[in-house]
Amino acid sequence: MIGDADTTLPDADYVLLGSRVALGLDGGFAVAVPRRLQLLAAAGAVEPLQLSVDGAPPDVHAAQRQEFVDAGLLERTTSARNLFDDVVADPSWLWAAAEPAGAEAPPGERREVTDAAGRPLLSLPVFRDNPEWHLTDAPIIVHGPDGDRWLRGFRGLYVAWLTHIADERRTASGDPGRLLVVIVESRQVGETLVGWADPRVRLVHTVHNSHLPAPHDDPDAPVEGMWRRWLETLDRYDAILWPTRAQRDDVAARFGDPGTFHVVPSTIDLGEEPPAAASRDPRTVVMVNRLAPQKRVDLAIRAWALVVAAVPDACLDVYGDGPLRDELGALIEELGLAHAVRLRGTTDERDAVFDRAAMFLVSTAFEGQGLAIAEALARGLPVVSFDARYGPREAIGDAGVLVAPGDVDGLADAVIGLLLDEERRERLSVAARAAAAAFAPDAVLPALVAALRAAVDTPSRRAG
Numbered sequence: 001m002i003g004d005a006d007t008t009l010p011d012a013d014y015v016l017l018g019s020r021v022a023l024g025l026d027g028g029f030a031v032a033v034p035r036r037l038q039l040l041a042a043a044g045a046v047e048p049l050q051l052s053v054d055g056a057p058p059d060v061h062a063a064q065r066q067e068f069v070d071a072g073l074l075e076r077t078t079s080a081r082n083l084f085d086d087v088v089a090d091p092s093w094l095w096a097a098a099e100p101a102g103a104e105a106p107p108g109e110r111r112e113v114t115d116a117a118g119r120p121l122l123s124l125p126v127f128r129d130n131p132e133w134h135l136t137d138a139p140i141i142v143h144g145p146d147g148d149r150w151l152r153g154f155r156g157l158y159v160a161w162l163t164h165i166a167d168e169r170r171t172a173s174g175d176p177g178r179l180l181v182v183i184v185e186s187r188q189v190g191e192t193l194v195g196w197a198d199p200r201v202r203l204v205h206t207v208h209n210s211h212l213p214a215p216h217d218d219p220d221a222p223v224e225g226m227w228r229r230w231l232e233t234l235d236r237y238d239a240i241l242w243p244t245r246a247q248r249d250d251v252a253a254r255f256g257d258p259g260t261f262h263v264v265p266s267t268i269d270l271g272e273e274p275p276a277a278a279s280r281d282p283r284t285v286v287m288v289n290r291l292a293p294q295k296r297v298d299l300a301i302r303a304w305a306l307v308v309a310a311v312p313d314a315c316l317d318v319y320g321d322g323p324l325r326d327e328l329g330a331l332i333e334e335l336g337l338a339h340a341v342r343l344r345g346t347t348d349e350r351d352a353v354f355d356r357a358a359m360f361l362v363s364t365a366f367e368g369q370g371l372a373i374a375e376a377l378a379r380g381l382p383v384v385s386f387d388a389r390y391g392p393r394e395a396i397g398d399a400g401v402l403v404a405p406g407d408v409d410g411l412a413d414a415v416i417g418l419l420l421d422e423e424r425r426e427r428l429s430v431a432a433r434a435a436a437a438a439f440a441p442d443a444v445l446p447a448l449v450a451a452l453r454a455a456v457d458t459p460s461r462r463a464g
Helices: 029-042 058-070 083-089 092-097 153-173 187-193 225-231 245-255 297-310 325-334 350-356 371-378 392-396 408-419 422-439 441-456
Strands: 013-018 049-052 080-082 110-114 120-125 140-144 147-151 180-184 201-206 239-242 261-263 284-288 315-319 341-345 359-362 383-386 400-403
Touching (some): 013 029, 049 153, 058 083, 080 083, 083 110, 083 120, 092 147, 140 153, 153 187, 180 441, 201 441, 261 441, 284 350, 297 408, 359 371, 371 383, 371 422
Parallel strands (some): 013 049, 013 180, 239 261, 315 341, 359 383
Antiparallel strands (some): 110 120, 120 140, 140 147
16 A cells, blocks of 8 residues: 555545456456556555446356456456356345335346356346336346345346445444445446435446547537436536546536546556667557547558558558458558558557557547557657547647547658658657656556545435
């Protein structure tokens, strides 16, 4: 634990709660969440937990937990728990939380959760094409030794589980009033819990992505769907953690700040000092991202046709995988760029990839923060990026070049300019490492502690 008062958490129990948190499936989110757990531990939280509510089988969750440990993101597998794993392991707490069934369950499709012997434990309603399934009171049936009981919708199930975890901790501490701080990492879960009025609970919500609709660059554009619903609950959380100042300010200006907004970016591991710019391949540029529409890799490829016209030996290595891989491969062939643009697939040697390159390229349409940018900066890579909301501007600072969103010619010109100016690349490489330091754990921890302290020191915004 860090001893400074500004980096020591108030005495309480702390858990992080997401819908699903899985490496390889959930991108930078699956790295940001366990790193926040590490910050909690560094600030004195006793055995903080990473929780999830997805319905994958227990053996899948066990493998995922081991992946986190192997990656150095969790200290032990017991630092992560899943709702349905806990049900299968011991359903007695669930039976105690449920109500006597008042009538027959309404008709409709259901999914059964069974124990290791195949005996039914839970019967969950299945919703098709209903984006508000998590907000309904459709009963969840709890099959117990003396007959069936009910929970009121998924909110009843989630609250029963979290209360069970809190009661475990309260019993162990001997303090029935001990606070539970739930840091919600998924909007859908946050919406589900905003009616939880227990005064011994503080509900803190994080943000991981842009709230703006396509084309993601107009802060006054109408916001619909899940984001609209979530923004309507802003005043129900005891603290909200925004990854960037820009998004916090845009939301505050348009929807109001209930006095609970804090800027707490996700953290990175700075690692050892990166190699000098002179030791890198001066013509290799890298991208590391999912091959998905958000990342607009097609625009980077189109820009590369202009880059190689000016710098014939320039090479773009794209690391990552996703649904657009075949489409992007066809575009590379169509533009005659097979010699200059390579889809490298996923890599487990990110730092080695960064250390060989001359710069990092970002063509994203939007971000929440852009962890990959901070990770590239930490390895001394200058960054050329679209000036997308949100993240690139605050991360890059004077360690790269920002280009108007969607400006393919401007993106190409920025890359060409840096490829042909070795002295400038060296200056930006030094600035990159300094910019990345803003995302180191020691730099972020005071902001996280201040936000959680404000939430703990104020009565719950839902109680009463």
